[in-house]
Amino acid sequence: MIKAILVFNNHGKPRMMKFYQYYAEDMQQQIVRETFHLVSKRDDSVCNFLEGGTLIGGSDFKIIYRHYATLYFVFCVDSSESELGILDLIQVFVETLDKCFENVCELDLIFHVDKVHYILSEMVMGGMVLETNMTEILTRVNEQDKIEKEEAGITAAPARAVSAVKEMNLPQKIKDIKLPELPSIGGLKF
Amino acid sequence: MSKILKTHPKSVQSHKDLVLQCLDDRDESIRLRALDLLYGMVNKKNLMEIVKKLMIHMDRAEGSYYRDELLSKIIHICSQGNYQHVTNFQWYVTILVELTRIEGTRHGNLISSQMLDVAIRVSAIREFAVSQMKNLLENAHIFANNCQRNGICEVLSAAAWICGEFSDYIEDIPATIETMLKPKVTILPGHIQSMFVQNILKLFARSVDKESGDPEEISKLIEILLEKLPLFIQSSDLEVQERACSSIQLLKYLQKIHNKNVDIGPEISVLFSGTLNPVAPKAQKKVPVPDGLNLDKWINEPISSSSEDDEECKKPATFFSSSIEATFPSKKKMPEPTEEELARRREERLQEQENNPYYLAGSTKSPKKKTSMPMSQSTDDIPVAAIELDVPLQISSSKSLFNIKSSDKYLIEAREEERRAIEKKNKKRLSKKSKKKKNHYSDEEIEPSVQHSVNVAFDMPEGATLSDEDAADNKAVDDPHRMLDINLDEPLKENEVLPVRRHRIVDSIPNDSADIPDGKKKKKKKKSKAESDKPAKTEKKKKKKKKSASTESNLLVEEDVTIDIQNHESIPCEEETLSLPTQGNKPKDDLITSKIDDQNDMNFWLSNDNEQEVKPAEQNYTETIEVTKKSEKPKKKKKDEKKKKRRKQSDYEIADGITTPSMERVEFLSPKPPSDVLLVASNDLIKIYMGTKVNRQSNSVSAKLLLQNSSERTTFKDMEFTVIDTTNIKLLREPSNGNHEGIKFPFVLQPLSEREAFVNFSISNVVKPQKLKGSLSYITKSSEGSSLEKLDFKLKFDCSMLLIPGNIDSAAFSNILASTDSMVKHSSECSSKKSDFNQILKDICLRARFSIVEKIDATASLYATSMEGHHVCLLIKQMGNSSLVIDGKSNDSSLISNVVSEICSIVSQM
Structure with missing residues (x-):
């Protein structure tokens, strides 16, 4: 089971946090700090798996992390998860983010926090891994986007609406109205 | 593996x-x-x-x-x-000694117990060990500094004990005694000191024995001891005190005897004769209860626990005691549940668990999590013929020595411990009585080096058998309570220590605060440089001052940006401005303003450019002055902008002939208009520019009108500015005027000059762009004559022009974005000719009134609020092909879409 997923930058500033086990607010901050402390010391060529600190559960829990440019993606898992599998999961997550937001960077995680959480929920729910196939996840996320846009309706894009109205060529439309065939009166014979 | x-x-x-x-x-x-x-x-x-x-x-x-x-x-x-x-125990002892030199370790106990162990068991190595220990003692002062619990100083106790016990091998006993008596010893922890005292006595006994022929030496020795031992009496540790007192008394008594020329040698040596062997952990339990002694019967009334203490006191602190079992029957206050009772309860519990549908059976994982912790030595590692020590190998495995389950555990344990210690040290064990099982274990030799035998004997009470099989703590393997065996006595390991929160000290870039004219705003909070959220705003400060003290256009608007957090360093300018009264139409003091201007100038040029700051593009222009205002500071005096325009000016244009009081300020026509204003209307003679700024105090928008007289010979006067109000936007006029009258500008516009004027509007709908029709009527005066003319214009108020840059940090920004109250999204893409992202950002901030929250490489997040309190958050990303992706979120959908499209057009125009 995955206990927590943390994303923080090179300075220890958390960009995204998701805990699958209840921790109080200050505990969460403490966990982030501790994890940052553990992970930042490590060179890039050393092992990506660490024993967890005591806050998050002690020696049973492992910390699996990956370092991309300015961000650390850290998954805290217990012994039932395979380390290499989780490593791959991190990769899938990051690639999905990259596909959804072009050139994803730290600020994207802050700005599109809802979308990031949607993507994460597609992959991990309640600490259990649901989906690891990137195309599948992307399909679902795109579907969700479409639904959002539809629901937003015309108010969401007044510019679009305005331009749609402008382009509506009313005179032409009137000319194009086809009247139904009416029986001609002239044909009546007395 | x-x-x-x-x-x-x-x-x-x-x-x-x-x-x-x-x-x-x-x-x-x-x-x-x-x-x-x-x-x-x-x-x-x-x-x-x-x-x-x-x-x-x-x-x-x-x-x-x-x-x-x-x-x-x-x-x-x-x-x-x-x-x-x-194979080579000498080497091992040396290793142990070397280990003591490692600083900062917390395993002093471990090392000391090892030393003891080796010394006791490997008899052949004793001599070498003793010599090493002597060295240690002599260097005791090194260790004395490190007096934490479990520190290296523990080894000193081992050293002292070894020296005392195997004092045969020491040649110069008095010297060793001397080293142990050094005053520095009193710094050591109590238990070490008590060990010292005891062993001093042992050494003395040995030396007396050795030099039994030399009474002089003996009395000298006694004297020295009597001189130095009182030092220990004053120790705060009880054990030390006790031992010191008893030793001193004994010595005094011995002295008396000795002075009567009786040979005390043999008597004393009897004190410490016999070897001490390690005791099996269950030895105490196996002490057979003597007949006639009913352990479960209460001696006294249940209330008085003094009965137990009496028992203790009765036991003599003698050096002689015949057998182990004599005096210490263990007394239990509370009757333990018997075996049947326990079994019955277990049955009940299991039954209950079976019936309980919600009970989750425990896991069958290895209950002891000790396997992964190298520190604790699980009993699995030790083969069946186990070493049982009374000085534990682990730092605190007192638990494994005592197997008591009753709630009086600690009390009894402590007493046992004490008894045991006294047992070991004070009692003389007559070897005849105890049965020893000696297992000689000999190493198979590969090299014919020194072969040492490790003595794995231990003492047991008579008739007791070795029962190591229940070393598994008397619990069934699948007993769920086994998991409760948590060892709380171990010190925290490094990875268990919680990190201490330390204040992160960051060098804040010295805020070039005095860049007031440049409108750089900085955050009060310290942030790291890399993510320096120092949004620079170009706040346009409209300084309003009507030239003459005319009341009709006395719409002095106090500009204030309350949410901006400023630094306080721009004091020089501030103070000077503060000295001027905040209200009123006092005629300006040129000197002050020019001084301030110069200062602003200097500070501006001296400032270093922070990457996140948006330099106002109009620094080069004389007309506009940006001054940031401190929210706490009182309202600044309005300065006439024209005065500020002066600072970069060198020449004045002298008007031809006509001098009016308002004449003294004549400006050059700026080659191109400042970038904060937009062209509104123009004809051959005159151009009108407008720039807006939101005034949050009065919830209105003040517009700065720049009127440029581009003609060379015509003078404009009697200018009047009228607009047609709409429902959404109204011109704020003097109350005395009617609702449709215009605002008259009292100044005269000379040829090739420009002037500024300020008008205010109140806007009720900020989410849509507003348009106003208006006209400017004026009388032209030229050599040909004068005429009344009118210039019509339309004022366009974009949404983005009406935004107020917000000064928030990224945490608040994330909170706003994460809040669930409806944030509408809108995004678009546009391309810009410029490729410098910083420059683009600055322009956007300037024109669309945003502030940068955070900027990383080619991405930036911006923030602003509308007059009605909507949040507007933007994310701008520069893509590789010089296109810009703009994502926006706001509470209001039309607002955000308008803002985003406006920004797009701004960017494409750049």
Whole structure:
């Protein structure tokens, strides 16, 4: 089971946090700090798996992390998860983010926090891994986007609406109205 | 592999070389794992090499946690299997001594117990050990500094004991006694001092024995002792005091006897004769209860616990005692539940659990989590013929020595401990009475080196049998309560220590605060440079001052940006402005303003450019002055902007002939309009520019109108500015005027000059762009004559023009974005000719009134609020092909879409 997923930058500033086990607010901050402390010391060529600190559960829990440019993606898992599998999961997550937001960077995680959480929920729910196939996840996320846009309706894009109205060529439309065939009166014979 | 090690050590051994290689790896995790595996790897031949390698590692080790690990590993490896792998005990003793030199370790106990163990069991090495210990004692002062619990100073107690017990091997006993009596000793912890005192006595006994022919020496010795021992009486530790007192009394008595020329030698030596052997852990329990003694019967009334103490006091603090079992029947206050009782309860509980549908059965994982912790020595590692020590090998495994389950555990334990200690030290054990089982274990020799036998004997009460089989703590393997065996006495390991929060000190870039004219705003909070959220705003400060003290256009608008957090360093300018009254139409003091201007100038030019700051593009222009205002400071005096325009000006244009009071300020026509204003209308003679700024105090928008007279000969006067109000936007006029009258500008516009004027509007709908129709009527005066003319214009108020840049930090920004109250999204893409992202950002901030929250490489997040309190958040990303992606979020959908499209058009125009 995955206990927590943390994303923080090179300075220890958390960009995204998701805990699958209840921790109080200050505990969460403490966990982030501790994890940052553990992970930042490590060179890039050393092992990506660490024993967890005591806050998050002690020696049973492992910390699996990956370092991309300015961000650390850290998954805290217990012994039932395979380390290499989780490593791959991190990769899938990051690639999905990259596909959804072009050139994803730290600020994207802050700005599109809802979308990031949607993507994460597609992959991990309640600490259990649901989906690891990137195309599948992307399909679902795109579907969700479409639904959002539809629901937003015309108010969401007044510019679009305005331009749609402008382009509506009313005179032409009137000319194009086809009247139904009416029986001609002239044909009546007395 | 570590799990395989337990069951199949042979298979792991074949990878020995690889594991040894791993020891040298850079990665600490790999090294730790290799250490775990080392248990199975050692044999006699490579033990020394491995330990040597580990010692080298220890020197290089970063972090004391790792060092401690190494240390304990070394010791565990060596002591495995009754030291089966150690061929050369001299070497081992030396290793132990070297280990004491490692600073900062918390395993002093471990080392000291090892020393004791080796010294006791390996009789052949005693001499060498004693000499080493003497050295240690002489260097005691090094250790005295490190007086924490479990620190290195523990080894001193071991050293003292060894010296005392095996004092045969010491040649110069008085010298050793001297070293133990040094005053520095009193710094040591109490238990060490008590050990010292006791062993001083032992040494004395030995020396008396040795020099029994020399009464002079003896009396000298006695005197020295009597002189120095009183030092210990004053110790705060009770044990030390007691021992010191008893020793002193004894010595005094002996002195008396000695002065009567009686040979005290033999008597004293009887004190400490006999060897002490390690005691089996269950020995105490196995003490057979003497007949006629009913342990369960209460001696006294249940209330008085003094009965137990009496028992204790009765037991004499004698040096002679015939047998172990004599005086210490264990007394239990509370009757323990008997075996049947326990079994019955267990049955009940299991029954209940079965019936309970919600009960989740416990896991059958290995209950002891000790296997992964190298520190604790699980009993699995030790073969069945186990070493049972009374000085525990682990730091605190008092639990494994005492197997008491009652709630009086601690009380009884403590008493047992004390009794045991006294037993060991004070009592003389007559060897005849106890049966010893001696197992001689001899090493198979590969080299004909010194062979030492390790004595694994231990003492048991008469008739008791070795019962190591219940070393498994008397609990069934599947007893769920086994998991409660948490050892709380262990000190915290490095990875269990919680990190202490320290204040992060950051060098804040010296805020070039005095860049008031440049409108750089900085945050009050310190942030790290890399993410310096120093949004620079170009706040346009409209300084309003009507030239003459005309009341009709006395719409003095106090500009204030309350949410901006400023630094306080722009004091010089501030103070000067503060000295001027905040209201009123006092005629300006040129001197002051020019002084301020110069200062602003200087500071501006001296400032270093922070990457996140948006330099107002109009610095080069004379007309506009940006001054940031401190929210706390009182309202600044409005300065006439024209005065500020002066600062960069060198020449005045003299008007031809006509001098009016308002004439003195004539400006050059700026070559191109400042970038904060937009062209509104123009004809041959005059151009009108407008720039807006939101005034949050009065919730209105003030517009700065720049009127440029581009003609060369025509003068404009009597200018009047009228607009047609709409429902959404109204011109704020003097109350006395009617609702449709215009605002008259009292100044005269000379040829080739420009003037500024300020008008205010109130806007009720900010989410849509507004348009206003208006006209400017004026009388032109030229050489040909004068005429009344009108210039019509349309004022367009974009949404983005009406935004107020917000000064928030990224945490608040994230909170706003994460809040669930409806944030609408809108995004678009546009391309810009410029490729400098910073420049683009600055322009956007300037034109669309945003502030940068955070900027990283080619992405930036911006924030602003609308007059009605909507949040507007933007994310701008520069893509590779010089296109810009703009994402926006706001509370209001039309607002955000308008803002985003406006920004797009701004960007494409750039």
